Each structure stands twice: as C-alpha cells, then as structure tokens.
Amino acid sequence: MSRITSAALTGVDGAPVEIEVRISSLLPRVDIVGLPEAAVRESAARVRAAVGAVGLRFPDRRVTVNLAPAELRKSGAALDLPIAIGILAACAEVPNEGLPGLALIGELALDGRLRGVRGALSLVLACRDAGCRRVVVPLANAREAALAPGIEVCGASSLRDVLGDITGTQKLAATEAPRIFDRDADGWNGADEGNDPDGPCLREIRGQESGKRALEIAAAGGHGVLLSGPPGSGKTMLARRLPGLLPPLAFEEALEATRIHSAAGLLDQRRPFVRRRPFRAPHHTASPAGLMGGGNPPRPGEVSLAHRGVLFLDELPEFDRRALESLRQVLEDPVVRIARARHNCVFPAHFMLIAACNPCPCGWYRSHKRDCRCDETTIAKYQRRVSGPLLDRIDLHVGVPAVEWKDLDRPAEGPDSRSVRARVVAARAVQHRRGVTANAELPDRSLDAVAGATTQARSLLGRAVDSLHLSARAARRVLRVSRTLADLAGEPHVLPVHVAEALGFRHES
Ligand SMILES: Nc1ncnc2c1ncn2[C@@H]1O[C@H](COP(=O)(O)OP(=O)(O)OP(=O)(O)O)[C@@H](O)[C@H]1O
Ligand SMILES: [Mg+2]
Ligand SMILES: [Zn+2]
Known part of the structure; x- marks a missing residue:
C-alpha cells in the first residue's frame, strides 16, 4: 500500500487529496474510487501507457486507487502523476522513502510526458497547506507554481524525470520564484509595476469632459x-482608459487574479502572473455561462476574469437578459456561486463595471447632429432591455455626445492618465485609512458616519430625492459618490458641491 499527496481544483481553490493505492492478488483490473469525474476515471488508461513507455511493469493484479476525502468531487487530469507513482510505489517498483513530504501534480501523456494543468498555483498552495514541503509539477506550470510561498517547487517534463528524483539518481532542481516580487517582503519588486505606462492615455480623447471626469x-x-451616446463619440475609447487610471494591483490581489486565470486555463505560461488590472470586454453574444461562469467542471466566467479589474460591457442592451439579471446579483455581492448536484463552488467576482450603450437602435436619439430614425415604441423597448434595478446599481450615468469638428481639430489637451491616476491613488489612500478599498464598498451602516455630510449637503440630497423620485438605494449611492468627490478634493466633509456633482450623474436627472 502507498500514500501520496496531491490536490484537486474546486472552483479556483485547490483542495488536498490523498491517493492511497492497494494491490491485491485478484484478477488484474484498476478501480479508482472516491468520487472521480470522467477525466480522473480515464486516468488509469493514461497511467498504464505512461508506465509502459518508461519501461516499467504495470502490476497485473488488482489495483485499487482510493482518493480521499471521499466526499470531494475530483475533476481534471492533474491526479495522473500521483496515481502513477502511487501504483509504482505500492508494487515496490519505486522506493517509498522519497515520498513523505513530497506532493505530485500533473497530467500524463501516453508516452510519459507531463502536460500542464489548470489551476497549478492553487493546487500547490493546497499541497503546502496539507503539510508538504516540496512539490513536483509539470515543467509548463513550474514558474506559475513557484509563486507559492513556503513550498519548494520542481518542474519535471516527464514521468522518467519524476522517477529519477524519487529514486535519487537525478534530483530535480527547484524553480526560482519569478523575480517580479519579493517573497520575504511579501510585496512587489518595484512599487509601480501594476499598470501599463504605455497604455492608452486619457489625453487622446477630445472633448468629453464629463466622460473623463466620470472616469x-x-x-x-x-x-x-x-x-x-451616439456612434463614434468615444465611448469605447473612454472605457479602455479606465484600467490605466486605477491604482496598481496589490500583491494579494495579483495572486487572486492569477489563480482565477490559471483555473480558467488562460494564464500565459511565459509570463505566468497577472500583474495588471484585468480588462475584460466580452461580446454581447456571450452566453450566460461564459459571462457568469459555469460548465462541467465549472470554470470562471468573464465577471471573475475581471476580478480586481474592469468589466466592460459594450452595447449593454444587446446582452442576454438573464445574464444581465445575474449581473445585478454580482454587483451586490461580488462572488459567483455555482451550485450543482456534483459541484459546489465559489468564484470571486470583484470588478468595476463600465458599460456603454446607444440611446436608441439607430444611435442618434436626442442628438443635435443627426435625426433619429426610430419610432417612440422602438426606443422605449430598446431602453427597457436594461432593467431599472440594474441601472440603479450603476453609480455614474454619463452622456457622451457627438464631438464637434472644432474639438476634434484641436491639439490634445487636458489631463493625462498618469496625473489622473496620481489623484486617484491619493483619494484611495484616504479610503484605505477608513478601512475600505473603495467608497463603493462602504456598508450602509457606516456610510452616514463616514460621509460626514454637512447639514446643507444633507438637505440638498433630501430635496433631490423628493423631486427626482430617487430610490432609497439611489440616494445611498449618490452619497457614496459624493464621498468620493470629497476625497478627491481632500475635504473631510461632504459639502453641497459634492452632492450637486454626484446628482448630475444620475440618469433620473
Ligand atoms: N472624443 C474623441 N476624441 C478623439 N477621437 C475620437 C473621439 N471619439 C471618437 N474618436 C475616434 O473614433 C473612433 C471610434 O470611437 P469609439 O469606438 O470610442 O466610439 P463609440 O462611441 O464607442 O462608438 P459606437 O457607439 O459605435 O461603439 C476612435 O477610435 C477614434 O479614432
Ligand atoms: Mg463602441
Ligand atoms: Zn434612433
């Protein structure tokens, strides 16, 4: 009997899995027990071929592979390698001595090569938390896995490499953690690595002052x-410049984003680390599962890939209605829960939403530049596609009118992304000291105390709630935006000017 530690992916998290192998002298067959999904059940065939390919004998007796804990669904092919080594150790083809404290992860090809797996970083973290000091992963995942602090990571390219390591004939070298961060200081190497200094700049946009201010x-x-606003006025241009205005990713945020991209199989293995705020712009034909996450085994959707970054929904009214309704929920509580008979998992989805739309199907409703060709019912129907409750959850509504030629013809002027970002970083620092990462997350119960609105500011808000028929939620949201405006201005209290500007960004007005 042998026992090996590995891990399985549930959602974006890894869970440790113990692989026990017992060999008995019954008829030759392989049983894998302990809730294996299809890919794990098929492991037996890959393992048999890979073991043959390295010239070792696969036991012609009964092999029972037990995956513990039994109640955890195991999916994916990352358990191939530990199952193979477990079987070889159980029939004494490899020594058991090399195994304690060692975890194994990897999919096997029929010729014994190791293939990369999804979620390597999360899997390695789970092995570390299970008490392993060293882990062997496919070479393709080694750099990503080496981000995990507190465990030695070795990359192997084949089953033969792993056997050499366990038998001690050729030890695998430890993979260096990528130099982009400093393990000891638990932070970045170079404070401002987070965003792209050569990214698109706000200054390239002519006119659209209120759009830039809203960003x-x-x-x-x-x-x-x-x-x-109407077509070609710069909505997409504006949206693409939002990530460049955000503070750089903190190390922990980068680790979260990396684990999500890895679980989705979208990590670039040459630079296996998400260092910049994600910017996701799914097409409006995206399926609800593609947007929110899903599938079997479940994979993160666009809302989770945008975690700690920006989700851009261009042509908002064209999106699937059900998808937009689920979006409402995620905006309230930034996680996606996928509950199935077989899988229960949670994907983080903490993103900033920026959406764009035309005012009507032809795009020119209420524009002074051209006449709208749509009739009133078409316009009303188009505008109803995005529900009131969803609109209510978007704090800043901005009109982006067609730009005049005289504005387009002028040289670029106004603030550049770099200077705006500096103000943003300063305003966020104030919010950090109050214990939140951003005012949008201020809980209702502490909002009033934190806002510290003056009497005049409160009465202005009160009058607006009545005359504009703002919902209670909208009123709270106006106050949050007012707090942000006060933070940008370095004011300890929310003043009437802040409330007035915040009200200007409600669509009711
Ligand atoms: N305000 C602007 N300043 C400078 N260039 C602009 C501006 N607006 C539009 N442009 C030019 O027009 C192109 C299209 O702009 P953009 O894609 O942002 O429009 P849009 O509002 O998203 O249109 P649509 O409604 O059709 O999606 C840009 O790539 C840019 O070259
Ligand atoms: Mg556009
Ligand atoms: Zn129209």
Whole structure:
C-alpha cells in the first residue's frame, strides 16, 4: 500500500487529496474510487501507457486507487502523476522513502510526458497547506507554481524525470520564484509595476469632459459607469482608459487574479502572473455561462476574469437578459456561486463595471447632429432591455455626445492618465485609512458616519430625492459618490458641491 499527496481544483481553490493505492492478488483490473469525474476515471488508461513507455511493469493484479476525502468531487487530469507513482510505489517498483513530504501534480501523456494543468498555483498552495514541503509539477506550470510561498517547487517534463528524483539518481532542481516580487517582503519588486505606462492615455480623447471626469471619479471610488451616446463619440475609447487610471494591483490581489486565470486555463505560461488590472470586454453574444461562469467542471466566467479589474460591457442592451439579471446579483455581492448536484463552488467576482450603450437602435436619439430614425415604441423597448434595478446599481450615468469638428481639430489637451491616476491613488489612500478599498464598498451602516455630510449637503440630497423620485438605494449611492468627490478634493466633509456633482450623474436627472 502507498500514500501520496496531491490536490484537486474546486472552483479556483485547490483542495488536498490523498491517493492511497492497494494491490491485491485478484484478477488484474484498476478501480479508482472516491468520487472521480470522467477525466480522473480515464486516468488509469493514461497511467498504464505512461508506465509502459518508461519501461516499467504495470502490476497485473488488482489495483485499487482510493482518493480521499471521499466526499470531494475530483475533476481534471492533474491526479495522473500521483496515481502513477502511487501504483509504482505500492508494487515496490519505486522506493517509498522519497515520498513523505513530497506532493505530485500533473497530467500524463501516453508516452510519459507531463502536460500542464489548470489551476497549478492553487493546487500547490493546497499541497503546502496539507503539510508538504516540496512539490513536483509539470515543467509548463513550474514558474506559475513557484509563486507559492513556503513550498519548494520542481518542474519535471516527464514521468522518467519524476522517477529519477524519487529514486535519487537525478534530483530535480527547484524553480526560482519569478523575480517580479519579493517573497520575504511579501510585496512587489518595484512599487509601480501594476499598470501599463504605455497604455492608452486619457489625453487622446477630445472633448468629453464629463466622460473623463466620470472616469476619474469611478476610479477613485470604485463606482460603476454607464456611457450613453451616439456612434463614434468615444465611448469605447473612454472605457479602455479606465484600467490605466486605477491604482496598481496589490500583491494579494495579483495572486487572486492569477489563480482565477490559471483555473480558467488562460494564464500565459511565459509570463505566468497577472500583474495588471484585468480588462475584460466580452461580446454581447456571450452566453450566460461564459459571462457568469459555469460548465462541467465549472470554470470562471468573464465577471471573475475581471476580478480586481474592469468589466466592460459594450452595447449593454444587446446582452442576454438573464445574464444581465445575474449581473445585478454580482454587483451586490461580488462572488459567483455555482451550485450543482456534483459541484459546489465559489468564484470571486470583484470588478468595476463600465458599460456603454446607444440611446436608441439607430444611435442618434436626442442628438443635435443627426435625426433619429426610430419610432417612440422602438426606443422605449430598446431602453427597457436594461432593467431599472440594474441601472440603479450603476453609480455614474454619463452622456457622451457627438464631438464637434472644432474639438476634434484641436491639439490634445487636458489631463493625462498618469496625473489622473496620481489623484486617484491619493483619494484611495484616504479610503484605505477608513478601512475600505473603495467608497463603493462602504456598508450602509457606516456610510452616514463616514460621509460626514454637512447639514446643507444633507438637505440638498433630501430635496433631490423628493423631486427626482430617487430610490432609497439611489440616494445611498449618490452619497457614496459624493464621498468620493470629497476625497478627491481632500475635504473631510461632504459639502453641497459634492452632492450637486454626484446628482448630475444620475440618469433620473
Ligand atoms: N472624443 C474623441 N476624441 C478623439 N477621437 C475620437 C473621439 N471619439 C471618437 N474618436 C475616434 O473614433 C473612433 C471610434 O470611437 P469609439 O469606438 O470610442 O466610439 P463609440 O462611441 O464607442 O462608438 P459606437 O457607439 O459605435 O461603439 C476612435 O477610435 C477614434 O479614432
Ligand atoms: Mg463602441
Ligand atoms: Zn434612433
């Protein structure tokens, strides 16, 4: 009997798995027990071929592979390698001595090569938490896995390499952690590595002053934005400049984003680390599962790939209605829960939403530049596609009118992304000291105390709630945006000017 530690992916998290192998002298067959999914059940065939390919004998007796804990669903092919070594150890083809404290992860090809797996970083973290000091992973995952602190990571390219390591004939070398961060200081090497200094700049956009202002406020307080205007006015341009205004990713945030991309199989193995705020722009034909996450085994959707970054929904009214309704929920509580008979998992989805739409199907409703060709019912129907409750959850509504030629013809002017970002970082620092990452997350119960609105500011808000028929939720949201405006201005109290500007970004007005 042998026992090996490995891990399985549930959602974006790894869970440790113990592989026990027993060999008995019954008829030759392989049983894998302990809730294996299809890919794990098929492991037996890959393992048999790979063992043959390295010239070792697969036991012609009964092999029972037990995966513990029994109640955890095991999916994916990452258990191939530990199953193979477990079987070889159980029939004494490899020594048991090399195994304690060692974890194994990897999919086997029929010729014995090791293939990369999804979620390597999370799997390695789970092995570390299970008490392993060293882990062997496929070479393709070694750099990503080496980000895990507190465990030695070795990359192997084949089953033969792993056997050499366990028998001691050729020890595998430890993979260096990528130099982009400093393990000991638990932080970045180079404070401002987070965002792309050569990314698109705000200054390239002519006119659209209120659009640019909205982006600055959004970035400073983590507020959602809806841009509405005729075709070709710069909505997409504006949205693409939002990530560049955000503070750089903190190390822990980068680790979270990396684990999500890894679980989705989307990590670039040459640079296996998400260092910049994600910017996801799914097409409006995206399926609800593609957007929210799903599938079997479940994979993170666009909302999770945008975790700690920006989700851009261009042509908002064209998105699937059900998808938009689930979006409402994630905006309230930034996680996606996928509950199935077989899988129960949670994907983080903490993102900033920026959406764009035209005011009507032809795009020119209420524009002074051209006439709208749509009739009233078409316009009403188009606008109803995005529900009131969803609109209510987007803090900043901005009109993006067609730009005049005289503005387009002018040289670039106005603030550049770098200087706006500096103001954003300063405003966020104030919010950090209050214990939140952004004002948009201020809980209702502490909002009033934190906002510290003056009497005049409160009465202005009160009058607006009545005359504009704002919902209670909208009123709270206006106050949060006002707090952000005060933070940008370095004011300890929310003043009437802040409330007035915040009200200007509600669509009711
Ligand atoms: N305000 C602007 N300043 C400078 N260039 C602009 C501006 N608006 C639009 N452009 C030019 O027009 C192109 C299209 O702009 P953009 O894609 O942002 O428009 P849009 O509002 O998203 O249109 P649509 O509603 O069709 O999606 C840009 O790539 C840019 O070259
Ligand atoms: Mg566009
Ligand atoms: Zn129209």
